[in-house]
Amino acid sequence: MITKAEIFYLNHIDELMKLNYFIYKNPELGNKEIKARDAHIDILEKKNFQIEKEFVGIKTAFKATYTSKKDGPKIAFLAEYDALPKIGHGCGHNILGTASTGAGLILKEFVDELGGEVIVIGTPAEESDGAKVDMAKAGIFKDIDIVMSAHPTGEFHMESGSSQAMEAIRFKYYGKTAHAAGAPHLGINALDGIITLFNSVNAMRQQICETDRIHGIITNGGEAANIIPDFSSADFYIRSSSDKELKILSERVKKCAEGAALATGTKLEIENYEYSFKDLRTNKKLSEVYTKNLKLLGIKDIKKGKKAGSTDMGDVSYCCPVIHPSFPISEGKLIGHSIEFAQASITEKAYEGMKEAILSMVMTSVDIIKDKNLLQEIKDEFIKNKN
Ligand SMILES: [Zn+2]
Ligand SMILES: [Zn+2]
Known part of the structure; x- marks a missing residue:
């Protein structure tokens, strides 16, 4: 019918x-x-x-x-x-x-x-x-x-x-340029900030929930191989099963980013690049x-x-x-x-x-x-x- x-x-x-x-x-x-x-x-x-x-x-x-x-x-x-x-x-x-x-x-x-x-x-x-x-x-x-x-x-x-609840976070690292072969000790490598961040996040993965997701790309990794990069950036999406758990996970990722800045002597800026x-x-x-x-x-x-x-x-x-x-x-x-x-x-x-x-x-x-x-x-x- x-x-x-x-x-x-x-x-x-x-x-x-x-x-x-x-x-x-x-x-x-x-x-x-x-x-x-x-x-x-x-x-x-x-x-x-x-x-x-x-x-x-x-x-x-x-x-x-x-x-x-x-x-x-x-x-x-x-x-x-x-x-x-x-x-x-x-x-x-x-x-x-x-x-x-x-x-x-x-x-x-x-x-x-x-x-x-x-x-x-x-x-x-x-x-x-x-x-x-x-x-x-x-x-x-x-x-x-x-x-x-x-x-x-x-x-x-x-x-x-x-x-999944999701936050879109951009990490920006600032350093100082120098000749990568002639005077590397005078530079501050912003790309190292990003690489250390990725490594810290990867180390953290063993201690996150199965429902969590952290995935990022490098959007700026320097200008030329013979210049120590003074700027680098990465965009991440961080996801978790609830808004409450996401806040905790995002804080942990931000701590990784801060640690990376400390380890590399770079300056760090964190911002949201899209809505959460x-x-x-x-x-x-x-x-x-x-x-x-x-x-x-x-x-x-x-x-x-x-x-x-x-x-x-x-x-x-x-x-x-x-x-x-x-x-x-x-x-x-x-x-x-x-x-x-x-x-x-x-x-x-x-x-x-x-x-x-x-x-x-x-x-x-x-x-x-x-x-x-x-x-x-x-x-x-x-x-x-x-x-
Ligand atoms: Zn879609
Ligand atoms: Zn859709």
Whole structure:
């Protein structure tokens, strides 16, 4: 039997496919997603959503709201649409955003009768300075009852899992140039600062948790082999299973950096070069409802959620109940951040996965609007896990 949600979905599928393909064909880096932003707004505006441009002061962000005349929960879908350098939509944010706008359009068809408010928020730059961090800091999620978005992945649906809290730290060492053969004793080698830092971090790895990750690159290692480098720098990502543990781990890495400066006589500067992300705290009750609805759609093989990697959805999950499950876009395995991943995001299989994710997000929303106790259970869990 075809459900109401499926009928509504069929009414929107053409414009959703067009939106996905357009964004795939026009990849834009974080905070430069002008075409993608306008394409989302165009569709939502035509369907009578109230549009707030440059939401929270971010040029390529937006908020689209549809409020029904009846009271009810506020349910938000977050649309990402940033691409990656050189590989375009290798993370599939074209289809992630399309799924969120799709869920918003379809849920809107229900709320006049059932009550509530539907919100689609355009959240730029997930791959770098995630806009959700600014939005969380501005407190915009505090009066929203539920937030959902679904990420594309390889071959299976995956429940909403957790992600690693992450800090992006840059280490800069300053020394003094000298002729590397003629007068090396008069120089202070900034590159030695960086090399000692890497060695100290590597020695520390034996005493860190399995869920911790420390990975860096040297971004400046000197100018010429015959000059003692007076400047060198490295960019690191440091990740741990929770925000609290991340703070401890970051401090340990910073101590390694300070020790390296002391050992080499260099001067050290430490700064954050991108936003830090909190870990994702999936609301288990909300996730159960989403998974139940996937099963109602006939999907049997649903895998447990991921643990590795980081996302700015983490910051949202500290503000209100959140799920961030994944839907399949390919018949086989896919490597994230690859050209193959981008190509998979416009295939028939991708549209099948997207449809299932959209329908399940909409059915979950309808369940919550209809059942006040369910919403209360979800909120109670959020409050209990808040600290
Ligand atoms: Zn990514
Ligand atoms: Zn992604």
